[in-house]
Structures are given as structure tokens and as C-alpha cells.
Amino acid sequence: MPEIDSGTTAWVLASAALVLFMTPGLAFFYGGMTRNKSVLNMLMMSFSAIGIVSVLWVLYGYTLAFGVDAGGGLIGDLSQLGLKATTTASATNGLADYVFVAFQMMFAIITLALISGAVADRMKFGAWVLFSVLWITVVYFPVAHWVFAFGTPLEEGGTGGAGAASAYTAGTGGWIVSKLGALDFAGGTAVHINAGAAALALVLVLGKRHGFGRDPMRPHNLPLVMIGTGILWFGWFGFNAGSALGANGIAGLAFVNTQVATAAAMLAWIGTERLRDGHATTLGAASGAVAGLVAITPACGSVTPLGAILVGLVAGGLCCLAVTLKHRAGYDDALDVVGVHLVGGLAGTLMIGLVASDTSTGSTDLRGLFYGGGLSLLGKQALAALTVCAYSFVLTLLIALVVKAVIGLRISEDDEVTGIDQTAHAETGYELGGSLGGMSSALRATSDATASHQRVSS
Amino acid sequence: MRLVTAIVKPFKLDDVKTALEVFGVQGMTVSEVQGFGRQRGHTEVYRGAEYAVSFVPKVRIEVLVADADAADVLEVVAKAAQTGSIGDGKVWTTPVEDVVRVRTGERGVDAL
Numbered sequence: 001m002p003e004i005d006s007g008t009t010a011w012v013l014a015s016a017a018l019v020l021f022m023t024p025g026l027a028f029f030y031g032g033m034t035r036n037k038s039v040l041n042m043l044m045m046s047f048s049a050i051g052i053v054s055v056l057w058v059l060y061g062y063t064l065a066f067g068v069d070a071g072g073g074l075i076g077d078l079s080q081l082g083l084k085a086t087t088t089a090s091a092t093n094g095l096a097d098y099v100f101v102a103f104q105m106m107f108a109i110i111t112l113a114l115i116s117g118a119v120a121d122r123m124k125f126g127a128w129v130l131f132s133v134l135w136i137t138v139v140y141f142p143v144a145h146w147v148f149a150f151g152t153p154l155e156e157g158g159t160g161g162a163g164a165a166s167a168y169t170a171g172t173g174g175w176i177v178s179k180l181g182a183l184d185f186a187g188g189t190a191v192h193i194n195a196g197a198a199a200l201a202l203v204l205v206l207g208k209r210h211g212f213g214r215d216p217m218r219p220h221n222l223p224l225v226m227i228g229t230g231i232l233w234f235g236w237f238g239f240n241a242g243s244a245l246g247a248n249g250i251a252g253l254a255f256v257n258t259q260v261a262t263a264a265a266m267l268a269w270i271g272t273e274r275l276r277d278g279h280a281t282t283l284g285a286a287s288g289a290v291a292g293l294v295a296i297t298p299a300c301g302s303v304t305p306l307g308a309i310l311v312g313l314v315a316g317g318l319c320c321l322a323v324t325l326k327h328r329a330g331y332d333d334a335l336d337v338v339g340v341h342l343v344g345g346l347a348g349t350l351m352i353g354l355v356a357s358d359t360s361t362g363s364t365d366l367r368g369l370f371y372g373g374g375l376s377l378l379g380k381q382a383l384a385a386l387t388v389c390a391y392s393f394v395l396t397l398l399i400a401l402v403v404k405a406v407i408g409l410r411i412s413e414d415d416e417v418t419g420i421d422q423t424a425h426a427e428t429g430y431e432l433g434g435s436l437g438g439m440s441s442a443l444r445a446t447s448d449a450t451a452s453h454q455r456v457s458s
Numbered sequence: 459m460r461l462v463t464a465i466v467k468p469f470k471l472d473d474v475k476t477a478l479e480v481f482g483v484q485g486m487t488v489s490e491v492q493g494f495g496r497q498r499g500h501t502e503v504y505r506g507a508e509y510a511v512s513f514v515p516k517v518r519i520e521v522l523v524a525d526a527d528a529a530d531v532l533e534v535v536a537k538a539a540q541t542g543s544i545g546d547g548k549v550w551t552t553p554v555e556d557v558v559r560v561r562t563g564e565r566g567v568d569a570l
Contacts, residue, residue, distance in 0.1 A: 215509070216502075216504060216509040216511070218504060273505075273506070277503045277506060281504075281505070283505065320506075321506075323506060324505070324506035327506075327507045
């Protein structure tokens with residue numbers, strides 16, 4: 001019977017809860033950025049992701065991602081359908097299997113939720129739900145297998161995989177982690193490039209918001225954005241340090257790298273926009289922090305804290321420039337999922353090929369260009385990043401076209417202008433009186449009385 | 459009686475209110491409004507994108523006065539609201555036929 005290490009299991013349990021908390025955090029981060037007529041729809045897309053993915057994960061998601069490799073490192077088999085092969089006694093390298101199931105479930109949830117920022121204000125809620133089921137099944141579960149399925153635990157005398165997969169037999173898991181040997185510690189490819197490329201494909205089919213490029217569409221609640229950013233930052237320690245799958249020095253390294261890269265990226269973003277636009281904005285600080293979190297996600301286990309600062313600075317500056325691309329190219333990525341997650345994910349994943357250090361990776365074979373490792377690691381990183389990007393973009397495009405053909409993707413222009421909260425969910429985010437006091441509540445009381453009278457008499 | 463309506467820069471509201479109180483006006487109504495005059499709107503940059511803002515925020519002040527005071531009140535408001543730069547706003551008066559004080563039922567000049 002495999003042994004369960006209590007330190008490892010305790011830390012990953014706590015990390016799983018931290019990662020779940022990121023999705024409500026993301027909901028607030030995105031929700032504050034929308035206009036006040038679509039805040040609830042934005043929250044609902046994140047919370048529905050929690051609902052849909054949790055259930056599918058247990059039914060068949062876990063087995064497609066983490067069942068025994070069905071061949072070529074492309075997808076898992078059905079040996080874990082309904083988690084049938086998992087018991088309270090089963091464990092892998094000291095970690096109770098149920099805890100790993102929970103931890104990775106949270107990754108699947110937030111990856112789907114990340115996409116929702118791009119479609120703000122205008123996507124039918126039913127279309128989002130159908131898209132969610134198709135996308136998580138066809139795109140996320142296989143890609144999670146490529147990147148996160150380490151394979152079978154290393155036996156004595158066997159050859160381990162690269163980086164985080166070193167305690168597993170090479171070639172027995174997903175192709176990116178187990179065969180190619182690219183480094184993606186916590187999901188720069190499977191989570192961020194994947195969600196960013198999907199967001200781009202989805203908005204190309206969905207189309208632009210009414211008034212895009214003409215109206216400012218400023219965030220309606222920046223304090224909410226900052227609360228969301230704080231929750232994301234906090235939860236991300238579970239995401240990154242938890243991905244060490246152990247309570248150890250690697251987890252500590254990932255934790256420190258996550259902190260400094262995020263700090264550096266926030267500074268780089270507000271510095272860039274101060275130079276470009278004349279103001280350091282709150283939204284810029286929030287976006288910069290998230291860009292740093294995104295970029296350090298793949299790199300947090302393979303760079304030194306000095307390397308992490310560099311990753312953060314590059315990601316913060318680059319993403320700040322990238323969010324203006326949508327205006328020039330004419331695609332309406334409403335809350336900058338492409339500019340932050342795709343660009344930040346690519347930056348972090350590729351920079352591993354430059355600044356990976358053998359003091360962090362523990363192997364002189366795993367060094368970036370700047371540390372004398374030549375171009376081989378950079379090449380592997382590029383192949384992993386571009387494959388995930390292309391797969392996600394093409395498959396998402398097809399899924400979006402299917403959903404559009406079957407039930408339609410968009411609400412009517414009338415409903416969009418009125419506000420999707422009211423037209424799709426029959427609610428509004430804020431039931432507040434006017435800024436001058438009782439006037440508007442007095443008016444509402446009058447109209448409510450009229451409405452109830454009509455209901456009784458009709 | 460006349461209604462004096464002033465559209466002024468929001469930061470001049472305090473000055474206008476004080477000047478009107480010093481003059482002896484008994485009440486006023488204030489609202490936040492948006493619009494443009496000959497200054498037109500302006501452009502602003504947010505998150506790297508430039509937008510046209512066609513309506514500029516202003517404050518509208520309304521004061522009911524007796525016919526005899528109308529010209530002076532117009533003068534007082536215009537003087538208090540003036541900065542000399544573009545976008546200072548406008549003040550005008552319109553005739554008012556009748557006024558009732560709701561609490562007492564007083565009418566006309568007595569209701570002011």
C-alpha cells in the first residue's frame with residue numbers, strides 16, 4: 001500500500017481550497033471591470049464554471065486528464081471514470097489521490113472561468129453553459145493531460161522525466177511534460193495560453209459589443225476589481241506553490257518567485273502607462289499584478305527570484321502594450337483575456353528558455369540560454385506553447401461555430417443595450433437610491449405598487 | 459417673477475452658492491448635468507485607447523426671484539462663476555407665471 005505523507009497531503013489540501021478561491025476572486029476582478037449593467041452576468045459565468053466543471057471532473061474529466069495514458073501522451077484512458085479506481089488509501093508519491101483530484105479540479109474550473117472576461121456584456125447565458133461543457137471536454141481535459149499528467153511513479157533504476165516530473169517514469173504521462181520535457185510548473189500553457197487563445201477564437205465568432213471602440217466602457221467598480229485582484233494574488237500561492245505537490249523547498253521557491261514577479265509586473269505596468277498615457281491607474285495596477293501572476297505560473301519552479309523579477313518586469317510592460325492590440329486589430333476582447341493571459345502566458349513560458357537556472361531546476365540539462373543552456377530548452381518551450389495555442393484556438397473556433405449554429409451565441413442588441421443582467425438574469429447588481437437621497441426610492445415604491453396592482457388584476 | 463438658470467463649472471458651485479446667500483436669495487435647486495457649448499467635448503486616453511467625450515459635466519443652479527432682483531442675481535451668478543477660461547457656462551432668466559408655497563398655500567412673490 002502506498003504511503004501517504006501528511007505534510008504533502010496537508011499542504012496540497014490547503015492549496016486546493018486556495019485555488020478554488022481564485023475563481024470567485026476572478027469573478028470580482030472581471031465583475032468590477034464590466035459596466036454596472038453586466039456585473040451579475042460576469043459573476044454568473046465564473047460561478048457556473050464552478051458548477052459545471054466540478055461535476056464533469058468527477059464524472060469523466062479526471063480520467064481523461066489523469067487516467068492511464070491512452071497512447072502518445074494525448075489523453076487519459078477511462079480507468080478513472082467516476083473516480084472508480086480512487087480510494088482513501090490510494091496515493092502517489094506521498095500525496096493522497098483524492099487530494100490531487102481536488103487540487104486539479106480547481107485548475108480546470110478557473111481555466112474555463114478565465115475565458116469569460118472576453119465575452120462580457122453580450123453572450124447568451126445558455127450559450128456560455130453549452131460552450132463550457134464542450135470546451136472543458138474537448139480542449140481542457142486533453143491539454144491538462146499533455147501538461148500535468150506526470151505518468152507512473154518512478155521505479156528503482158528507471159528514468160525520470162524533466163523538472164517537476166523527475167519522480168515519475170519518463171514517457172508514461174502527457175506528451176509535453178513526460179516526453180518533450182518542456183517546463184511548465186503550474187500551467188502557463190494548459191491554463192493561461194489555453195484560456196487566452198480560446199478567448200480570442202470565441203470573440204472572433206461572437207463579435208464586438210455594441211459601441212466598441214466608440215464608447216469608453218470604463219470599469220464600473222474599481223474597488224471590486226482590487227478585491228478580486230487581492231483574492232487572486234492570495235489564491236495563486238496555492239496554484240503555484242501547491243504545484244510543488246509537496247511541502248518542501250520547491251514550494252518555497254515557487255512562493256517567493258510568485259510574490260516578486262507579481263510585484264515587479266505591477267510596477268512595470270503602471271510605469272509603462274504613466275509614460276504612455278500620463279496616469280498610473282488602479283486598473284493598471286490590478287492588471288499588472290495579474291499579468292505577473294500569469295507569467296510566473298509556468299516559471300516559478302525553474303527560475304531564481306532574480307529571474308522571477310525579470311519575468312515580472314517583461315510581462316508587466318509587454319501586457320500593458322498588448323491590451324491596446326484589440327483596438328488596432330478590431331477584435332473585442334472585452335476585459336483583456338488575450339492581452340493578459342495569452343501574452344503573459346507566452347512570455348512566461350518562453351522566458352523559461354532564457355532564465356531557467358539549474359540551481360532551481362536541479363539539473364544542468366535544464367538551463368536557459370542566459371545560464372549557458374543553449375537553445376534546446378527554449379525550443380521545447382516554444383513547441384509546447386505554440387502547440388497548445390494552436391490546438392486551443394482551432395478547436396475553440398469550431399466549438400463556437402457549433403454553438404452559434406445550434407442555439408446562437410449573442411443576446412439581441414436591444415437586450416445588450418438594456419443590460420444583460422436584467423434581460424438574462426432578471427436582476428440588477430445594485431438596488432441603490434439616487435445620490436441625492438430618497439427621490440428614486442420613492443419613485444420605485446410608486447411603480448412597484450402599480451406593478452403589483454396590475455398583477456392582481458390581470 | 460423670474461427663474462434664473464445657471465450652468466456652471468462644478469468646482470464653482472460653492473462660490474456661486476455663497477454669493478447668492480450673501481445677496482439674500484432664500485433657496486435654490488442644484489443638479490448635476492452634462493452637455494457641451496462652443497467648447498465642444500474633449501478626448502481622453504484610458505488603457506491606451508483614445509475616446510471622444512462629447513458631454514462635459516456641469517452643475518445647473520436654479521433660483522426663483524422677484525422681477526426686480528432678476529438682473530442683479532444674473533450678475534451675481536455670472537461674476538461668481540467666472541474663471542475667464544473656456545467652458546465657464548451660461549446664465550439666463552425666464553419668466554415665471556405663478557408660484558405656490560406648498561406648506562402654506564401662499565402665492566406669487568410671497569411664496570419666494
